[in-house]
Amino acid sequence: MERKSLKDILSFEEVKRIIKKFEKVKIGVIGDVMLDKYIWGQVKRISPEAPVPVVEILKEDYSLGGAGNVAKNIKSLGGNVVLCGCKGNDENGKILSELLEKWEIENYLFERDSYPTITKTRIIAKTQQLLRVDRERKLPFSDIKDVKRLIKEKFFSCDGFIISDYGKGFITGEIIKFLQKFAEKNKKIIVVDPKVEHFLFYKKVTCLTPNKYEASAGMYSKEVNSIGETIELGKKIIKKLKCENLMITLGKDGMVVFEKSGNGYHIPAVAKEVYDVTGAGDTVVSSLTLSLATGIDILSASIISNFAAGVVVGKLGTASLTREELKDIFKKNYKSQFIEIFKWKE
Numbered sequence: 001m002e003r004k005s006l007k008d009i010l011s012f013e014e015v016k017r018i019i020k021k022f023e024k025v026k027i028g029v030i031g032d033v034m035l036d037k038y039i040w041g042q043v044k045r046i047s048p049e050a051p052v053p054v055v056e057i058l059k060e061d062y063s064l065g066g067a068g069n070v071a072k073n074i075k076s077l078g079g080n081v082v083l084c085g086c087k088g089n090d091e092n093g094k095i096l097s098e099l100l101e102k103w104e105i106e107n108y109l110f111e112r113d114s115y116p117t118i119t120k121t122r123i124i125a126k127t128q129q130l131l132r133v134d135r136e137r138k139l140p141f142s143d144i145k146d147v148k149r150l151i152k153e154k155f156f157s158c159d160g161f162i163i164s165d166y167g168k169g170f171i172t173g174e175i176i177k178f179l180q181k182f183a184e185k186n187k188k189i190i191v192v193d194p195k196v197e198h199f200l201f202y203k204k205v206t207c208l209t210p211n212k213y214e215a216s217a218g219m220y221s222k223e224v225n226s227i228g229e230t231i232e233l234g235k236k237i238i239k240k241l242k243c244e245n246l247m248i249t250l251g252k253d254g255m256v257v258f259e260k261s262g263n264g265y266h267i268p269a270v271a272k273e274v275y276d277v278t279g280a281g282d283t284v285v286s287s288l289t290l291s292l293a294t295g296i297d298i299l300s301a302s303i304i305s306n307f308a309a310g311v312v313v314g315k316l317g318t319a320s321l322t323r324e325e326l327k328d329i330f331k332k333n334y335k336s337q338f339i340e341i342f343k344w345k346e
Contacts, residue, residue: 001266001340001341001342002340002341002342003338003339003340003341004338004339004340004341005335005337005338006303006334006335006337006338006339007334007335007337009299009300009303009339010300010303010304010334012327012330012331012334014300015304015327015330015334016327018291018294018296018300018304019077019078019304019323019326019327021294022077022078022079022290022294022323023078023079023080024294025079025080025159025160025290025293025294026079026080026081026082026157026158026159027074027079027080027081027082027158027159027160027161027162027286027289027290027293028081028082028083028084028151028155028158028160028161028162029067029070029071029074029081029082029083029084029161029162029164030067030083030084030085030147030151030161030162030163030164030170030171030175030179031066031067031070031084031085031162031163031164031165031166031170031171031193032066032067032085032118032164032165032166032167032168032169032170032171033064033065033066033067033068033083033085033086033087033096033109033118033170034064034065034066034067034068034069034117034118034119034120034166034168035062035063035064035065035068035092035095035096035099035117035118035119035120036062036063036064036065036069036119036120036122037060037061037062037092037119037120037121037122038060038061038062038063038121038122038124039055039057039060039121039122039123039124040057040058040059040060040061040124040125041055041056041057041058041123041124041125042055042056042058042125042126043055043056043125043130044056053125053130055123055125055130062095062099063099064096064099064100064103065118065120066085066118066164066166066168066282067083067085067162067164067166068083068085068096068099068100068105069282069320070162070164070193070282070285070286071083071100071103071105071107072103072105072320073282073283073286073287073320073321074286074289074290075103075104075105075320076103076320076321076322077286077287077290077308077320077321077322077323077326078323079286079290081105081106082105082106082107082108082154082155082158083100083105083106083107083108083109084107084108084109084147084150084151084154084155085107085109085110085170086109086110086111086112086115086141086170087109087110087111087112087115087117088111088112088113088115088116088117089111089112089113090116090117092116092117092119092135093111093117096109096117097109106154108150108154110141110143110146110147114137114139115137115139116135116136116137117135118134118135118136118168119134119135119136120132120133120134120135121133121134121135124316127316136168137169138167138168138169139169140169140172141169141170141171141172141175144172144174144175144178147175147178148175148178151178151179151182152182155182156186158188159188159189159293160183160188160189160190160191160206160289160292160293161179161182161183161188161189161190161191162190162191162192162193162285162286162289163176163179163190163191163192163193163194163202164193164282164285165192165193165194165195165198166195167195167196167197167198171195171198173198173201176198176201176202177201180203180204180205183206184204189206189207189289189292189293190205190206191205191206191207191208191209191285191288191289191292192205192207192208192209193209193210193281193282193285194208194209194210194214194218195214196214196217196218199214199217199218199219200218200240200241202241202243203241203242203243204241204242204243204244205241205243205244206243206244206245206292207243207244207245207246207247207288207292207298208237208241208243208245208246208247209247209249209281209284209285209288210248210249211248211249211250211251211281212224212230212248212249212250212251215230215233215234215237215248216233218237219233219236219237219240221233221236224248227250227253227256227266227340230248230250230256231256231264231342231344233248234246234248234256234258234264234344235258235344235345237258238258238260238344242260243260244259244260244298245257245258245259245260245298246258247284247288247302247305249280249281249284249309250269251269252269253268253269254266254267254268254269254270254306255267255269255284255302255306257298257299257302258344259298259299262343262344262345263299263341263343263344264341264342264343264344265299265302265339265340265341265342266339266340266342267302267303267306267339268337268338268339269306269309269310270306270307270309270310270329270333270337280309280312280313283305283308283309283311283312283319283320283321284305284306284308284309285305286308287301287304287305287308287309287326288301288302288304288305291304291305299339303339304326304330307326307329307330307333307334308321308326310329310333311325311326311329
């Protein structure tokens with residue numbers, strides 16, 4: 001691998017210009033919208049009923065999760081966004097709608113009586129997550145004609161699309177195929193944060209962004225444990241799915257990015273301290289898609305998304321970041337960062 005200083009690839013002035021362009025970009029997000037609930041408390045004793053901690057609740061709050069968090073990240077970075085998904089006809093659905101209104105996110109959520117709003121409740125003492133409780137029903141979404149009509153009417157002005165697939169039922173094979181054709185016909189970028197169930201459906205997209213578990217399981221392979229293994233797995237994925245670009249995220253080891261042309265890059269992680277990885281993938285796909293929609297290349301867009309992830313993993317909860325935070329982390333770190341360049345095909 002050839003090692004190259006990041007400052008020789010992307011300057012701070014260029015990054016500022018790219019981030020400024022976010023405000024002119026509109027992204028359509030389609031996927032599994034969720035509500036994240038946080039119960040913050042303290043532990044002072046163990047329960048006499050069972051060997052478990054007793055949590056004294058100090059406060060509770062809510063945040064947008066899943067595709068909702070993707071939309072929130074786009075909004076907090078200064079971009080424009082329209083969101084499509086579904087929710088339940090319940091109290092959590094009302095809270096979800098209130099949060100979307102608070103963030104001024106244009107949204108079209110199908111409401112279903114038989115479907116609870118997907119809610120993930122996390123119980124946290126100090127900085128330690130003690131427990132997560134999920135409320136959900138994985139039902140395939142049936143009103144596909146309505147989704148298609150909505151996308152044609154409300155998403156035509158978007159510069160790009162994100163499929164935020166959490167495997168909860170809203171994204172189906174038919175919706176995937178429709179979005180692929182819609183994006184291709186209208187010459188729009190389409191970026192996918194995939195789940196294993198639909199992995200092989202995502203052919204010829206602009207970029208696929210699985211983590212190493214999803215990439216391995218999606219190809220029925222053992223989980224990768226090194227950069228070398230990741231490169232070999234990436235070769236198989238990009239040949240199989242014929243995607244224009246592929247990004248495999250590796251947590252503390254950063255990310256490996258593949259171009260269809262044969263170029264590849266290992267971008268080390270930026271974060272020095274990791275408090276919570278909740279929503280980090282949402283931040284990566286949001287900042288990556290915004291960047292690509294400004295017209296820059298995949299390497300530059302990936303570098304920006306890597307810095308964005310470095311901000312949110314340093315926060316507790318389902319986090320997002322601002323343009324100022326993104327510029328700040330880049331300015332402080334880009335001169336000391338490097339990337340490794342390789343050829344995955346000759």
